[in-house]
Amino acid sequence: MNIIIDYGLGNLDSISRAFKMVGVETKISNNIDEINNANSIILPGVGAFRDAINSLKNMELIPVIKEHVDKGKFLIGICLGMQLLYEKSYENGEYEGLGFIKGNVKKLDIDLKVPHMGWNNIKFNKNDEILKYINEDDYVYFVHSYYVNSSNEELVAYTDYGTTIPSIVRKNNIYGIQFHPEKSSEVGANILKAYGEMIK
Amino acid sequence: MLTRRIIPCLDVRSGRVVKGKKFENIVDVDSPEILGKYYSDCGADELVFYDITASNEERKTSLEFVSKVAKNINIPFCVGGGVSSIDDFTDILRRGADKVSINSSAVKNPDLIKEASLKFGAQCVVLSMDVKKNEKNSWNVYIKGGREKTDLDAVNWAIKGVELGAGEIVVNSIDEDGMKNGYDIELLKRITSVVNVPVIASGGAGNMKDFYDAVEYANVDGILAASVFHFGEIKIKDLKKYLKDKRIEIRI
Numbered sequence: 030m031n032i033i034i035d036y037g038l039g040n041l042d043s044i045s046r047a048f049k050m051v052g053v054e055t056k057i058s059n060n061i062d063e064i065n066n067a068n069s070i071i072l073p074g075v076g077a078f079r080d081a082i083n084s085l086k087n088m089e090l091i092p093v094i095k096e097h098v099d100k101g102k103f104l105i106g107i108c109l110g111m112q113l114l115y116e117k118s119y120e121n122g123e124y125e126g127l128g129f130i131k132g133n134v135k136k137l138d139i140d141l142k143v144p145h146m147g148w149n150n151i152k153f154n155k156n157d158e159i160l161k162y163i164n165e166d167d168y169v170y171f172v173h174s175y176y177v178n179s180s181n182e183e184l185v186a187y188t189d190y191g192t193t194i195p196s197i198v199r200k201n202n203i204y205g206i207q208f209h210p211e212k213s214s215e216v217g218a219n220i221l222k223a224y225g226e227m228i229k
Numbered sequence: 230m231l232t233r234r235i236i237p238c239l240d241v242r243s244g245r246v247v248k249g250k251k252f253e254n255i256v257d258v259d260s261p262e263i264l265g266k267y268y269s270d271c272g273a274d275e276l277v278f279y280d281i282t283a284s285n286e287e288r289k290t291s292l293e294f295v296s297k298v299a300k301n302i303n304i305p306f307c308v309g310g311g312v313s314s315i316d317d318f319t320d321i322l323r324r325g326a327d328k329v330s331i332n333s334s335a336v337k338n339p340d341l342i343k344e345a346s347l348k349f350g351a352q353c354v355v356l357s358m359d360v361k362k363n364e365k366n367s368w369n370v371y372i373k374g375g376r377e378k379t380d381l382d383a384v385n386w387a388i389k390g391v392e393l394g395a396g397e398i399v400v401n402s403i404d405e406d407g408m409k410n411g412y413d414i415e416l417l418k419r420i421t422s423v424v425n426v427p428v429i430a431s432g433g434a435g436n437m438k439d440f441y442d443a444v445e446y447a448n449v450d451g452i453l454a455a456s457v458f459h460f461g462e463i464k465i466k467d468l469k470k471y472l473k474d475k476r477i478e479i480r481i
Contacts, residue, residue: 042299042325146427147451148274212305214304
């Protein structure tokens with residue numbers, strides 16, 4: 030089962046529906062046993078980093094997510110869910126993240142409008158299965174004011190917006206996606222479809 | 230490159246999409262979820278739904294259509310009309326909308342912009358304003374669906390709205406609404422030059438060049454229209470190709 034982790038933030042139905050449209054069943058849950066048995070977990074997120082990490086802590090979900098990752102099972106973090114995968118965030122303070130991927134989350138310090146909001150194209154940094162059904166320069170939908178700052182090692186795809194924004198990263202079986210595939214029309218659906226095939 | 234957005238606007242009254250001229254002479258168009266899906270499939274970048282009678286009758290947005298739309302589309306959409314509290318924001322966002330737009334209630338209670346922005350993030354909070362030019366060559370903000378004039382100056386209100394936390398400004402020209410004479414370039418230009426959030430032009434689109442002009446001469450981030458799309462006078466695919474050929478960054 031693919032579990033969309035419900036930790037009290039954001040609308041999870043749109044992610045669940047987007048997966049369903051490409052034939053991937055998901056379940057929205059915060060039940061520890063269910064997460065333990067999941068073959069893949071999806072970590073969504075909108076809002077502030079601090080609220081998100083505190084909420085995961087308070088619901089005692091961090092150990093179970095770590096265990097899942099240690100077993101080599103798939104995890105995909107979307108938007109703020111991606112940022113949570115990193116060591117530290119500087120969003121209105123300094124907060125520790127899940128630390129699965131080395132690097133920090135910092136504010137977009139650019140001359141362009143922030144948040145980076147709207148449709149922007151993605152460039153490929155390397156081949157990866159998740160890109161199987163999409164093309165370089167396809168447009169996806171972004172809404173964010175912070176971005177991850179890490180080594181190029183995990184970088185699968187990136188987007189230029191005043192700086193280089195990692196838009197898809199991968200470390201082993203952990204994926205992070207900065208944009209919203211569930212709101213990115215056909216292109217987003219094709220990314221979720223490729224992920225769905227990996228976790229079968 | 231970040232694209233300019235093409236945004237069909239769907240005015241909803243009693244659960245149906247309708248369209249009028251200068252905010253009057255309303256005719257029925259279709260159901261919100263069917264038209265929403267149609268536009269999403271045609272390549273619209275985003276959708277906006279307004280419950281157009283909400284403020285006037287002082288009732289809440291009839292929210293049923295929001296959930297139906299969310300089930301039908303996979304592009305972002307914004308909902309407005311009759312939103313007057315944080316609870317209204319919560320309701321609409323829970324039903325699957327990505328943004329909420331406030332208009333009359335923001336004029337009456339500017340702190341709502343601030344509260345909503347702190348709670349949900351600036352990207353969720355869209356300040357929509359209905360404006361009309363006066364004799365002094367400036368623009369007044371109107372409330373209650375364009376029925377009531379206020380003393381607020383449109384440009385100052387846009388600046389104030391952004392200071393309070395609005396993440397996007399939609400400028401609806403009452404003079405141009407449904408008239409198909411082009412957007413109010415002069416006003417839009419003044420607003421885009423003073424605020425640092427996306428500005429969406431609304432009211433007046435008649436042909437494809439009007440969309441081009443709003444981007445080229447007023448530097449707007451998004452262009453919103455209703456009747457030209459609803460009645461099939463402009464096809465979104467044709468419009469996008471036209472703009473792309475004119476070297477405007479657009480998602481095809």
